[in-house]
Amino acid sequence: MKALFQGFFIPYINQSSGTNCYYFVMADKPYIMNASSFNAKILIVDDIPKNIQVAANILKQENYNITFAKSGVQALEKIEKIDFDLILLDVMMPEMDGFEVCRRVKANEATKGIPVIFLTAKTESESIVKGFEVGGIDYITKPFNGIELLARVRNHISLRTTQKELEKANATKDRMFSIIGHDLRGPIGNIKSIFSLLTDNQKSFDPKQFQTFLSLGRESAESTFALLENLLNWARTQRNQINFNPKKVDIYRLTLEMISLVSLQASNKDIELINEVEPHAIVFADDEMIKTIIRNLLTNAIKFTNDGGKITISGTSEGDYFQMAVRDTGMGMSEETVVQLRENDGYTTSGTAGEKGSGLGLYLFKKFVKMHSGEFDIQSIPEQGSIFSFTIPQHL
Structure with a gap:
């Protein structure tokens, strides 16, 4: 048990939610704290080191990650580098007071969502009102009351966590609707047009023309299905609903299956697989x-390879690991683009024949490799081609 002034922690599991919590007992009164709020990042800003020390000693008992700044300028520098969950901000500081710091935080699109609690020795209503006017969400008077400080911080950390989850959910929803509205609409429209043409004019086509249109319809249907499958997988990863079910897999057979699936797309560009x-x-x-x-790696390679090119997929055992690579003779990429692909999700651009993409394939590639405790790599030379590779443990 961890001592806190005259209090102590008793761990327990909330049976209804299954979450780890703690009873904090102080003066014979229990306070429930959710362990999920632990490790939140808090910035304490005060020009008096003793005030920082007192607040930090109270808060560190809940395992918060505490950072401090002794001036407004120093605080803004740290806020630019770290995504804080809460700022405890002194009002009266030299050079730049807390009100001005708060104004700048709220004026920045990247930081305006961080809740700010003002620390003040003043209790005048004018000072409190000004704090709310510049964007503060609460205030705490000095000297600190330990229970009050913990309770207010805990509540605002919980609200901030909920806010982030809502923002993430909205971003997921917006991207899903964008993909449905843009990337799915095109190929579905192509399928509709092709089959309408075949239905209305079937007698005017010779067998070769008829087969050509059927092939186009099949290709559009396959690409639409692949995109839809990626979309559903991506949505499940956003909600942490993807299950990892490893078993013995004949990866050569899987490769043949996937080559067969994309063979029509490749043949339409006369690409050798x-x-x-x-x-x-x-x-x-x-x-x-x-x-x-x-x-996804094969589809991506086809997308960025010119007509008449080659795509080679290889797979070899290397000790306890298995390495696969997809190499194409396509348009290649600059080093800057390669860095973007390695570090960012959702990057996409048009293919050699104007093919569109959603960026989901790259995201799932990296996500699924990581779930196998593996590693990925991307190499490319402009006008010569690219190599997307990954290595996974051969035995888990």
């Missing part, structure tokens, strides 16, 4: 995730 995966190679992995990875 070469399979150099070790025959009968067995790995312990989630077969659906591996299928998604291979399909």
Whole structure:
């Protein structure tokens, strides 16, 4: 148990929610604290070191990550670098007071959502009102009351967590609607047009023309299905609903299956698909995730390879690991673009034939490799081609 002045913590599990919590007992009164709020990042800003020390000693008992600043300028520098969950901000400071610091925080699109609690020795209504006017969410008077400080901080951390979850949910919803409205509408419209043309004019087409339109319809249907599958997988990852079910997988067979799935897309650009995966190679992995990875890497390579090019997929055992790579002879990328692909999710651009993308394939590639405790790499040379590779443990 951790001592806090005259209080102590008693850990327990909330049976209704299954979350880890603590009873904080002080003066024979219990206070419930949710462990999920622990490790929140809090910035304490005060020009008097003793005030920082007192507040930090109270808050560190809940395992918050505490950072401090002794001036408004120093505080703004730290806020630019760290995504804080809460700011405890002294009002009376030299050079730049707390009100001005708060104004600048709220004027910045990237930081305006961070809650600010003012620390003040003043209790005059004018000072309190001014704090709210510049964007403060609460205030605490000095000297600190330990229970009050913990309770107010805990409440605002909880609200900030809820706010972040809502923002993430809204961003997920907006992106999903954007993909549905833009990326799915095009291929579905193509399918509708092709089959309307075939239905209304079937007698005017010779067998070769008829087969050509059927192939186009099939290609559009397959690409739409792949995009929809990516969209559903991506949505599940956003809600942490993807299950990892590893088992023995014949990765050579999976590769053949995925090559067959994209063969029509490749043939339409006269691209040769070469399979150099070790025959009968067995790995312990989630077969659906591996299928998604291979399909997306092949589809991406086809998208960025010019007509008449080559795409080679290889897979070899290297000790306790299995490495796969998809190499194309496509348009390649600059080093700057490669860095963006490695570090960011959702990056997309048009292919050699104007093919559109959603960026979900790259996100799922990196996400699923990570879920296998593996690593990925991207290499490219402009006008020569690219290599997307990943390595996963052969035995989990």
